[in-house]
Structure formats: C-alpha cells, structure tokens
Amino acid sequence: MKIAITSGKGGxxxxxxxxxxxxxxxxxxxxxxxxxxxxxxxxxxxxxxKASRTASYPVTISIPRIDAxxxxxxxxxxxxxxxxxxIMLPVVKFIEVxxxxxxxxxxxxxxxxxxxxxxxxxxxxxxxxxxxxxxxxFIEGRMKVGKALQSRVIRETISHSxxxxxxxxxxxxxxxxxxxxxxxxxxxxIMVTEPTPFGLHDLKLMTDTVKKLGKKHGIVINKAGLEYRxxxxxxxxxxxxxxxxxxxxxxxxxxxxxxxxxPEKDESLRNTFIGIIKKIxxxxxx
Amino acid sequence: xxxxFEIVILSGKGGxxxxxxxxxxxxxxxxxxxxxxxxxxxxLHLVLTPEIxxxxxxxxxxxxxINTVKCTACGLCKxxxxxxxxxxxxxxxxxxxxxxxxCGLCVEACPAExxxxxxxxxxxxxxxxxxxxPMIYGKLGIAEENSGKLISKIRQYAKxxxxxxxxxxIIIDGPPGIGCPAISSVTGADLVVAVTEPTLSGWHDxxxxxxxxxxxxxxxxxxxxxxxxxxxxxxxxxxxxxxxGISVLANLPYDESIVYALLEGKAVNEFQPDGLIAGELxxxxxxxxxxxxxxxxx
Numbered sequence: 135m136k137i138a139i140t141s142g143k144g145g146x147x148x149x150x151x152x153x154x155x156x157x158x159x160x161x162x163x164x165x166x167x168x169x170x171x172x173x174x175x176x177x178x179x180x181x182x183x184k185a186s187r188t189a190s191y192p193v194t195i196s197i198p199r200i201d202a203x204x205x206x207x208x209x210x211x212x213x214x215x216x217x218x219x220x221i222m223l224p225v226v227k228f229i230e231v232x233x234x235x236x237x238x239x240x241x242x243x244x245x246x247x248x249x250x251x252x253x254x255x256x257x258x259x260x261x262x263x264x265x266x267x268x269x270x271x272f273i274e275g276r277m278k279v280g281k282a283l284q285s286r287v288i289r290e291t292i293s294h295s296x297x298x299x300x301x302x303x304x305x306x307x308x309x310x311x312x313x314x315x316x317x318x319x320x321x322x323x324i325m326v327t328e329p330t331p332f333g334l335h336d337l338k339l340m341t342d343t344v345k346k347l348g349k350k351h352g353i354v355i356n357k358a359g360l361e362y363r364x365x366x367x368x369x370x371x372x373x374x375x376x377x378x379x380x381x382x383x384x385x386x387x388x389x390x391x392x393x394x395x396x397p398e399k400d401e402s403l404r405n406t407f408i409g410i411i412k413k414i415x416x417x418x419x420x
Numbered sequence: 421x422x423x424x425f426e427i428v429i430l431s432g433k434g435g436x437x438x439x440x441x442x443x444x445x446x447x448x449x450x451x452x453x454x455x456x457x458x459x460x461x462x463x464l465h466l467v468l469t470p471e472i473x474x475x476x477x478x479x480x481x482x483x484x485x486i487n488t489v490k491c492t493a494c495g496l497c498k499x500x501x502x503x504x505x506x507x508x509x510x511x512x513x514x515x516x517x518x519x520x521x522x523c524g525l526c527v528e529a530c531p532a533e534x535x536x537x538x539x540x541x542x543x544x545x546x547x548x549x550x551x552x553x554p555m556i557y558g559k560l561g562i563a564e565e566n567s568g569k570l571i572s573k574i575r576q577y578a579k580x581x582x583x584x585x586x587x588x589x590i591i592i593d594g595p596p597g598i599g600c601p602a603i604s605s606v607t608g609a610d611l612v613v614a615v616t617e618p619t620l621s622g623w624h625d626x627x628x629x630x631x632x633x634x635x636x637x638x639x640x641x642x643x644x645x646x647x648x649x650x651x652x653x654x655x656x657x658x659x660x661x662x663x664x665g666i667s668v669l670a671n672l673p674y675d676e677s678i679v680y681a682l683l684e685g686k687a688v689n690e691f692q693p694d695g696l697i698a699g700e701l702x703x704x705x706x707x708x709x710x711x712x713x714x715x716x717x718x
Binding site for chain 2 (some may be wrong): 141142143144145146149174175176178181195196214217219236237238239241244245277279280281282283284285289306307308309310311312313314315318324330331332335336339342343346347360362384387388390391392393
C-alpha cells in the first residue's frame with residue numbers, strides 16, 4: 135500500500151506525520167516499510183530519521199550542445215523547442231541552449247537535419263538509500279540547488295518504490311505538478327492541516343486535487359487546540375475521515391526543532407500514529 | 421525612485437510565516453503594489469480581502485493527445501519519449517497527462533500524424549484592490565503545472581501597474597521551496613526577505629534557499645520567526661548566517677495574536693498596533709527602507 139502525506143499549505147506537519155508513521159510502523163507494527171522523501175526541493179525527513187546512507191544514484195537529464203560550425207541556422211530546433219530554451223542569432227552565427235530552461239526532451243536533437251546537436255548528461259538531483267533496521271528503508275530524493283525540474287527528481291525517486299509492504303511518500307507542499315507527481319502514484323492520501331483559515335483554505339484546494347486524481351483520502355489535524363469551527367464543519371460536510379489529531383504543545387514544537395520524532399517519547403502520540411495506520415489499513419478510513 | 425523596488429518574501433520551508441509577514445509589510449508600505457506568487461496555495465487575499473475588478477485566464481501548459489483512430493501502434497512515440505509519458509492501456513497508446521511535459525517530440529515524430537498538442541487554460545490571474553493598494557494574485561487550476569510561468573506573468577502585471585501608479589514598492593508573497601516557482605519569483609527582484617524558524621528543518625531549508633538566491637544574484641535578509649521556541653537554535657542560525665555575511669533583520673517572538681489577527685482578516689500590526697510584534701515589524705520595515713535609499717557602495 136502506497137500512502138502519500140500531503141498538505142496544500144506548507145509547514146502544517148507533513149514531515150512530522152511521515153516520520154512519526156515510519157517510526158511506529160518500523161517499531162510497533164509488522165509491516166515492511168519504506169519511506170520516500172519526495173519533497174525534493176527541501177527534503178527534511180533525514181533530520182529526523184538519522185540513518186546512514188548506503189547508496190546514491192544521480193538523477194540526470196540530457197542537455198543538447200549545438201555546434202555552431204555545423205549549424206546552418208535553419209531554425210528547426212528553435213521552432214520545435216516548447217520551452218524557449220534555444221537562442222539563435224543567425225546574423226552573427228550564434229546559437230546556444232539556455233540550460234535552465236531546457237527540459238532535456240530531445241526534440242531539437244531529433245529534428246536537426248545537420249547532426250549539429252550533441253547531448254551531454256547533466257545531474258539535476260540524487261536519490262539516496264539509507265538502511266533502517268534490517269528490512270526497512272528510507273530513501274531521499276534531493277534536487278540540486280539552482281535546478282528547476284523538481285517533478286523529474288520526484289518521479290525518479292518514486293520509481294524506487296517497493297511493490298509490497300507499506301510505502302510512505304512525504305510529499306512537497308502545494309497542489310501543482312510536484313504534488314501530482316507524488317500523489318498520482320499513491321493508493322491513499324493523508325492530508326495534514328492545521329486549524330487556521332490558511333490551513334482550511336489550502337486543505338480545500340488539496341481535497342479538490344485528490345478528488346480529481348480519484349484517490350482515497352483522510353485528514354490529520356496538526357497543532358490542534360484552536361477551536362476553529364469552520365475546519366471541523368468542512369470535514370463533516372465533506373465526510374472526509376478524520377484519521378487523528380496532534381495537539382499543539384510548546385514541547386512538541388521544541389522536540390521538532392531539534393529533530394526528534396514525536397511519537398518516540400510520547401506514548402499518547404504513539405497511539406495516535408498507530409491509530410492512523412490502523413484506520414487506513416483496516417479500511418475504516420476508505 | 422525611477423523603478424519600483426521589488427521585495428519578495430520567501431522561506432524555503434513552508435509555514436514559517438511568509439504570508440503573515442507580507443500582510444504586515446502591506447500595512448506598513450505606502451504607495452505599493454502587492455502580489456501573491458504562491459499560486460499553488462494563495463492565501464494573502466484571506467488577510468488583505470481585496471475586491472476583484474478583473475480576471476484573466478492563463479494557459480497552464482500543453483499536453484500531447486493521441487487520436488486512437490489514426491494511431492497505427494508503431495510504438496515510435498513511446499520509444500522516443502523521455503518522460504515515460506506514453507502508456508499502453510487496453511492495447512491502445514495513450515498519454516499519461518501527469519507525466520507529459522508537452523515538448524511535442526511525439527507530435528513531430530508520429531508517422532501517422534495521430535498526435536496533437538492540446539493547450540490547457542485552467543489558471544487565473546485576478547486584478548484587485550485592497551485597503552492598502554492594488555493587488556494581483558493567481559490561482560492555479562486543480563492539479564495543474566507550470567506555476568513558474570504563471571508567476572512570471574503575475575510579476576509582469578504587478579510591475580506594469582506599479583509603473584502606471586508610480587508606486588515605490590512591489591511586495592510579493594512567494595512560494596515555498598527552491599524549485600521552478602521559487603526561481604521564477606526571485607530572478608531580477610531587488611531584495612529577498614527570507615523567513616525562517618529556529619528548527620533544524622528551518623535552517624536546512626534556509627541554507628538551500630540562500631544558495632539558490634545567491635546564484636541569481638539577489639540580495640537577501642533573514643527574519644527568524646518564533647525565535648523563542650528554541651533560543652539556542654536561533655543563536656546557531658544567527659552565527660552561521662554571520663559567517664556567510666548575511667544579516668538578520670529581526671527576530672520575532674511566537675505570538676498567538678498572529679492567528680487571532682488572521683481570524684479577523686487583519687495583519688497582525690493592524691490587529692494590535694501597539695503590540696510587541698507590531699513594534700518589531702515597524703523597525704524591520706524601517707531598516708528595509710533605509711537600505712534601499714543608501715547610496716550603493718562602489
């Protein structure tokens with residue numbers, strides 16, 4: 135079963151939930167578990183999991199290089215490039231690829247009639263393996279700083295998913311392509327929110343996204359305590375299963391700040407996290 | 421000032437308080453234009469409660485589509501596609517719309533001319549006025565892509581409105597992360613205010629954000645929000661930033677009044693103008709202004 139942990143709004147506690155679930159699954163429940171950090175722009179799970187890296191795989195794309203000597207400036211490559219990544223000035227015999235804009239699709243390479251385009255490999259990120267106990271795994275996707283193709287790194291990371299056991303995807307925030315790249319490969323989506331107007335507004339966007347993708351979903355409320363009725367009314371009206379609530383406590387904020395996994399020391403939270411998994415796996419929250 | 425000064429509020433890590441701080445700056449800035457570039461989850465309008473006077477749709481991107489009648493199932497498109505976006509479902513070739521990046525290579529290559537590109541127009545840009553001035557914001561269609569392009573467009577509009585109004589500042593609520601939307605928000609801006617929190621995650625993400633911003637040659641100041649949740653961590657972040665020559669504009673305490681202000685649709689300094697946070701925000705804004713008008717060093 136593949137479970138994506140998402141939020142819409144950033145900072146609601148995706149990583150807290152992902153690492154907390156990973157912890158209770160590995161320590162207290164009998165499943166093979168894999169956690170994949172798909173928030174490749176700002177991966178944070180490693181701060182909490184503290185496992186050592188066992189292998190690293192580069193994520194690469196092919197970037198074209200155009201030989202201005204061979205080029206006849208026919209303009210076919212520039213015409214087909216959907217990303218406006220080719221600058222061509224025939225008068226001064228100048229032609230170049232803007233790497234930051236290039237998606238590495240290979241269209242220019244394919245259409246060039248002169249064989250003037252060569253391709254070279256460019257690293258845009260990494261997928262790192264970490265062992266956790268014997269049977270479980272933590273995998274981190276990490277985009278290189280300055281690169282913009284985050285969805286590509288996410289897809290590559292997700293391609294390392296096991297086919298059995300429980301697979302957790304810590305998703306990036308938002309509702310656009312990187313989130314879709316993560317959620318579209320999951321069977322179940324946990325939406326983490328907080329009881330504030332921002333939390334609710336972004337939860338609604340996230341709900342629309344998971345519905346459009348046709349995914350089963352449930353909600354975890356983090357930083358609970360503020361009696362923000364509209365959130366609870368919304369959950370009730372939409373009939374979305376409430377999987378669990380994590381109360382707001384300054385000691386939790388402190389524990390989080392120094393990289394502690396919350397259910398490791400707090401027994402009531404441990405039960406909350408075990409409860410979340412049970413509701414999903416037993417089908418109560420489907 | 422000849423050209424409006426563009427300030428972008430970013431954070432790397434989400435949920436550190438970008439939007440609350442942007443709203444507070446909006447309350448302080450005179451003669452400014454505001455933009456929300458967190459198009460995935462735009463929230464600034466919840467505080468600034470603007471009135472929309474115009475709306476335009478924006479093409480979010482393009483996807484390939486296969487005409488299954490014309491398709492001869494030769495498999496060339498699947499072989500060429502570098503995004504693994506071509507699938508075989510029930511013996512028919514189809515496009516995985518979430519993997520397709522709309523490059524058009526399959527369209528060009530298809531010997532049966534069975535593939536075409538379809539444009540999506542699911543994004544919106546809203547033109548509005550709020551109590552502090554003009555505001556532009558975007559809304560991405562559900563599960564859409566290309567927020568980078570939408571962000572560039574919003575910034576262009578903000579700039580042209582600012583120039584028309586002879587506004588001095590453009591204040592932008594930016595997206596989280598450091599990828600395509602964040603890069604689109606930073607390139608060519610005058611100043612980034614990075615909001616972080618005293619957590620290991622906050623610091624890890626801030627380092628990556630600063631590295632990205634510096635690649636695009638933009639100045640950056642840092643605000644440590646909720647600094648008192650872990651004062652040791654705050655100290656560590658301050659020291660580390662000092663080592664790389666980046667100044668901390670201010671440390672803001674954890675304060676529930678930010679949430680209560682939000683519940684009333686107000687910026688925190690409007691809600692409690694005499695509060696501690698309002699005072700800190702005033703000082704912060706004063707520092708930003710004074711650095712803008714300082715003569716540049718040669």
